Amino acid sequence: MKSAEIGLMGLGTMGAALALNIADHGFDVAVWNRTTQKTRDFHNDAGGLQDKVHPSESVEDFVAAIAKPRAIILMVPAGDPVDEQIAALRPLLDADDLIIDAGNANFHDTNRRARDAADLPYLGMGVSGGEEGARFGPSIMGGGKRAHWDRVAHILEAISAKYDGAPCATWMGEEGAGHFVKAVHNGIEYADMQMIAEAYGVMRDGLSMSPAQISLAFADWDKGALDSYLTEISGKVAAAVDPKTGKPMLDVIVDAAGQKGTGRWTVIEAQHLAAPIPAIDAAVVARNLSSQRDVRALGEALFGAAPQPMDGITLADLEGALIAGKIICYAQGFEMINKA
Numbered sequence: 001m002k003s004a005e006i007g008l009m010g011l012g013t014m015g016a017a018l019a020l021n022i023a024d025h026g027f028d029v030a031v032w033n034r035t036t037q038k039t040r041d042f043h044n045d046a047g048g049l050q051d052k053v054h055p056s057e058s059v060e061d062f063v064a065a066i067a068k069p070r071a072i073i074l075m076v077p078a079g080d081p082v083d084e085q086i087a088a089l090r091p092l093l094d095a096d097d098l099i100i101d102a103g104n105a106n107f108h109d110t111n112r113r114a115r116d117a118a119d120l121p122y123l124g125m126g127v128s129g130g131e132e133g134a135r136f137g138p139s140i141m142g143g144g145k146r147a148h149w150d151r152v153a154h155i156l157e158a159i160s161a162k163y164d165g166a167p168c169a170t171w172m173g174e175e176g177a178g179h180f181v182k183a184v185h186n187g188i189e190y191a192d193m194q195m196i197a198e199a200y201g202v203m204r205d206g207l208s209m210s211p212a213q214i215s216l217a218f219a220d221w222d223k224g225a226l227d228s229y230l231t232e233i234s235g236k237v238a239a240a241v242d243p244k245t246g247k248p249m250l251d252v253i254v255d256a257a258g259q260k261g262t263g264r265w266t267v268i269e270a271q272h273l274a275a276p277i278p279a280i281d282a283a284v285v286a287r288n289l290s291s292q293r294d295v296r297a298l299g300e301a302l303f304g305a306a307p308q309p310m311d312g313i314t315l316a317d318l319e320g321a322l323i324a325g326k327i328i329c330y331a332q333g334f335e336m337i338n339k340a
């Protein structure tokens with residue numbers, strides 16, 4: 001049997017999409033998942049890519065299926081699962097085999113793991129773009145020894161998104177640099193989303209616009225400088241109707257946001273670096289505030305929930321504010337990366 005050029009552990013949402021992307025670009029990929037049925041289902045559903053996907057039901061078989069020196073991507077939840085998988089793999093690996101953590105690890109953990117690995121090859125890799133990106137072109141931020149990145153760069157560049165023909169995959173620096181940049185990137189996205197939510201709030205409460213009108217405004221903005229995935233889906237989300245109640249979907253969703261942590265990490269690190277990122281900070285604060293529903297209900301009882309009309313604001317003003325806000329939050333994020 002032909003050896004796989006790379007291995008991937010963890011066939012969840014991101015891992016499955018990334019493995020298919022790798023296979024789609026002509027690379028043979030060995031796969032393993034903790035729950036074996038998922039490995040079988042994944043291979044069965046791989047369609048025309050089945051020949052490129054090499055499923056294994058044990059970690060030993062998985063390691064044996066990969067060409068030496070091996071490269072293995074971990075796509076499991078950040079935290080203990082990563083340490084567990086590294087511990088399970090190391091005794092089976094040779095000294096020049098490379099482990100790549102492609103989950104959303106805290107970069108401090110990646111720094112620690114890189115140091116624990118000492119001379120053993122280890123990369124921490126941020127992957128952006130969600131499931132769709134992982135399947136058809138993620139942006140990839142690598143951290144570790146440059147020589148280790150270079151070993152797998154041809155695969156990672158091939159599967160990545162392209163901007164003006166250039167791959168959106170690069171080496172960011174030593175140890176946790178890739179995961180650091182990924183976290184700040186997520187922080188920027190938190191700010192982008194918060195500003196969209198606030199523009200929605202102004203349109204709904206300040207300008208008394210209907211969901212259909214709000215949807216049209218986003219769709220219109222998506223044709224201009226705000227053209228982006230987030231603007232596009234905001235238009236679709238604003239127009240969505242809850243089939244059970246017939247109400248706008250946004251009105252029936254509890255307005256309390258959680259977070260997986262990368263935005264919070266960004267804000268904490270910004271404080272350590274004395275890097276001012278108020279747009280990102282405000283977005284994390286807004287999420288925290290949103291989740292305090294009891295306190296907000298008390299406030300509503302005291303001050304009322306009546307929307308405040310915002311006379312004199314036009315949709316062009318709002319679009320301009322969003323463009324300015326977007327530039328500002330990107331600039332703050334990039335400046336933080338520069339400082340780090």
Ligand SMILES: NC(=O)c1ccc[n+]([C@@H]2O[C@H](COP(=O)([O-])OP(=O)(O)OC[C@H]3O[C@@H](n4cnc5c(N)ncnc54)[C@H](OP(=O)(O)O)[C@@H]3O)[C@@H](O)[C@H]2O)c1
Pocket residue numbers: 010011012013014015033034035038075076077078080081084085102103104105127128129130131
């Ligand atoms: N979803 C996104 O849009 C996105 C975007 C960028 C980055 N990420 C990051 O990518 C990573 C994976 O996310 P996901 O959305 O693909 O997660 P997911 O769909 O929940 O899949 C998690 C995968 O990890 C496996 N797993 C969980 N705990 C494990 C353990 N202790 N040992 C071994 N395998 C374990 C699961 O195996 P079982 O089948 O056995 O449960 C499953 O295959 C996370 O770090 C996430 O933050 C996600």
